[in-house]
Every structure is written in structure tokens, then in C-alpha cells.
Amino acid sequence: MRDHQLDRFQTQVAELLLRHRSVLDVLSKLQETSARTNRSITKAVTNCGCLKVQAGKQPFTSASNFDTAKDAVDTHLSGDLCEHCRDVVVSEMGKHLFYLASACNLLDIHMRDVIEKESEKLSTLGLFNMS
Template sequence: MDNSMCLKEFQQKVDNVLIRHRSALDILTKLQESNAKVNRAVAKSATYCGCTQLHIKKLEVPKDISFSEFRDYASDHIEGTPCEMCKEKIEQEISNNFFYLVALCNLLDIDMQKLLKDFYKNQLETLGKYGLL
């Protein structure tokens, strides 16, 4: 697979290879399961491997700042970067999750390329940071 493969091709390929889990319940539960595996892979990079550390704490944000300044006070709560082994596992789980998301779109006759294009135009460009509240 080269870098020029479009999302539409990927969506068609998913439709062609998905044989066993074609029902709505199968796809929904596999999507839920794969999402949990993404979360677990990220958590294991901190709890088992230790290549990352999660420092979860309440954000201390002054009350008198503008919405645009909020980013300066926000934190992703992660220190470090995943080692190669953890990164590979996280990527694998995200790929599986994406596969089932695309399968759900196929089931509902949703064009992923159009979906992302519309989201980009209507949410990211038009509403910008205010569209994701």
C-alpha cells in the first residue's frame, strides 16, 4: 500500500475483507472492543513498560482568561514518548479501531472521505476551536 491510497479505496477494501462480522451488533461490539484495546495499549505504556508517564491532575485555569488563551494552561498529562514496542502496539490497536469504524460507515452507507471533508469544512474551518466544545 503506498501513501497515495485514498480513503475511498480503503473503505472499499474493508468492505471486501469483512466477512464474519458484518452485522450491526458485530461491528458495534468489535468497535467498542477495539476502542478499549487502544485505551489499554496507551495505559500499558505507562503502567507496564514505563516509557510514558501519566500525570493526571485538575487543570488550574485562571477565570479571567479568554477562550483562546485556554490552550496555554491545558495539558495532555503525558510525559515521555512511547518506546518502539509500545508505539507499534498502539498503532496496531488504532488501526483495528479504524477498521471497525470504517466497517460501521460501510454498513450505514456513509462515505468516509465525504464525512471527513464535510467535518473539516463545517467544523474545523467554519467553527474552528469553538466547534469542538
Template sequence: MDRNTVSIEKNLSCDDFQAQVEDVLIRHRSILDIITKLDEYTSRINRAVIKSVTYCGCIEIHATRQDYNRESLEEIKNNMQNHVKGNLCPSCKEILEEEIGAYLFYLSALCNALDINLSDSLLKEYRNMKTLGIFSLK
């Protein structure tokens, strides 16, 4: 792939992606198919993460109780752990990117079926995060 193609692809908009999904989706156009495919790909993402731990071993999960006993939300935020140790190997990362991509495909298909603009949803969530900051408590 040439540099120009990579540059264009890196700047792909949600609207372009959603329109492409509308153009190529044939078999799973029913909302029932779409929501079950979303559920399937959620499971596949979870399974790929778990296999990265239990089969490949490129990452480890060391889960412990989170410490909420801090003075401020900023301190709590800065002390929260994601419990992941290590980094995904190229193979596991590629698998997860594929599964997440397929999930995004079906999320876009759901938006299309319900006449929801994915970009608008993303923008609304972004504005909420910017407005509320750490007080959104997600």
C-alpha cells in the same frame, strides 16, 4: 518495501481504505458484530495506553486540574495539558498503531453497513473545525 510502494501507501485515501474493508470483511458483517468490535478496540486502545504506563513505563501520566482561568480561548488552548510525560517506545507505539488500525477497520465497516462515506464524514468535521476554529470547543 520500495519507496514507490511506501509513497502510494502514505497517500492512501479514506475511500480506498473503506472499499478495501468492504472487500475483505467476511465474519463480522452484522452491524451488531461491527459495533461490538468497535467497542472492543476502543478498550484495547485504552489498555495499550495504560500498559505503556504501568508495564513498560515509556510514558507517564501526571494529571492535574486544567486551568480555565484565562483571558481568551487562545490562552486557554495554549495552556491546556495532555498530562503525558515521555514518549512511546517503538514496541508500545507499534501495538497502539495496530489497535488504532483495527479500530479504523471496524469504523469503516460501520460506515459501509450504514451507507456512510467515511471521507465525507471526515471532510464535514474538517470543515466545521476550519470554520469554528477554537470556538468548536472540543
């Protein structure tokens, strides 16, 4: 996503946000859409079955490079989202981003700045500090 697309999205959200002007409404919708995103992923496992989760304890790894560490640490996930589940997950993530943009608008924060700051932080952190 280009910077100007992100800015345009945030402006669109500001223009559309009439019903949920209160910060309290925005915060509760932000939490609700986060839960709905998690639920849509869970339903891909439990209702559809296109994804499977098999989880266990993660091994301790002393690997010092990303590729070795990536192989040692399990995602606990197998399969791929089917078209239907992908549509639902993407839609729920979109709604979540809508309310994140709303929170940014209310606090006069540019989403672009949030991403830039986080990206800078990631590039200065070591491999094992990403949590």
C-alpha cells in the same frame, strides 16, 4: 492521507468483511477495539513506563489565542511512546479504523465525507468550542 487512499481502505474493508457482516458484530467490535486502543496506551504507562501520566485540575484560562491557551492547558502526559508501544498503539488504532469503516459501509456512508464534514465544522468553530 489522500482521499483516494481513504476510499481504497474503505473498499478493502468491505471486501474483507465476511465474518462480521451483522451490524451487531460490527458495533461490538467497534467498541472492543476502542477499549483495546485505550488499553494499549494505558499499558505504555503501567507496563512499559515509556509514558507517564501526572494529572491535576486544569486551570481556568481566558486566553484568546491558541498558543497562549495551549501553554496553559496540560496534556498530563510526559515521555514518548517507545518503538514497541507505538507499534501496538498504531495496530490497535488500525483495527478500530477497520470497524469504523465497516460501520460506514453498512450504513452507506463514505469515511471521506465524515472527515470533510468534521473538518468543516472545526474550521467554523471557535477555539474554545473544541470538545
